[in-house]
Amino acid sequence: MFALLVPAPILVVLVLRFVPVPGTPQMLGVLLTGNAVHYDWVGYDSISYNLARAVIASEDDNFCSHHGFDWHSIDKAIKAGERGRHLRGASTISQQTARSVFLAPVRSWVRKGVEAWLTVLMEVLWPKERILAVYLNVVDWGHGNFGAEAASQAYFHKPASALTATQATRLAAILPDPDQWAAVHPGPYVASRAVTLRARMAEVTRDNLDACVRR
Secondary structure, rough: HHHHHHHHHHHHHHHOOOOOOOHHHHHHHHHHOOOOOOOOOOOOOHHHHHHHHHHOOOOOOOOOOOOOOOOOHHHHHHHHOOOOOOOOOOOOOOHHHHHHHHOOOOOOHHHHHHHHHHHHHHHHOOOOHHHHHHHHHEOOOOOEEEEEHHHHHHOOOOOOHHHOOOHHHHOOOOOOOOOOOOOOOHHHHHHHHHHHHHHHHHHHHOOOOOOOOOO
């Protein structure tokens, strides 16, 4: 039990700081259902910075200032839940990365505990740029497309390095439900959300919310 909880995760997290993630449990699950998985790892410098800013604006605008957990957002989510409302956004990019890389997409308190432990390890052992790079490479962008390169090729027929700001905001906008929402011909909600994110991208730069990953 000690080996499973301490040395083994530390070793794996250390290795993945330097080598591409070979795949994720969610990708394996998709393959086991008989569906195709599209996944092409690319370096952080090969992903348009428009997408990095759009994802920070959409998912975690405190990414550079927190240490894995956004306690203010968590508190807001708890209070919203007490009022019977669902508030998205309590999970940071760091938490989402730990979940995507290491854990199967099932909900349980045990998984939450393991996710928290892995998030702490990643924040200690990886620089912020690595966390964001891994997130952008493994996140589910719908229809079997995992990561920025696969999504960019599938939806816009171009490499992730060439994504425009508009395309980046559309990809960020569909992250909550990428199998149902469209980045190419967005419906009213995604189109509106993309416009909002475009404005928030400017705020990310203006307020140095991307200082830890800027290039």
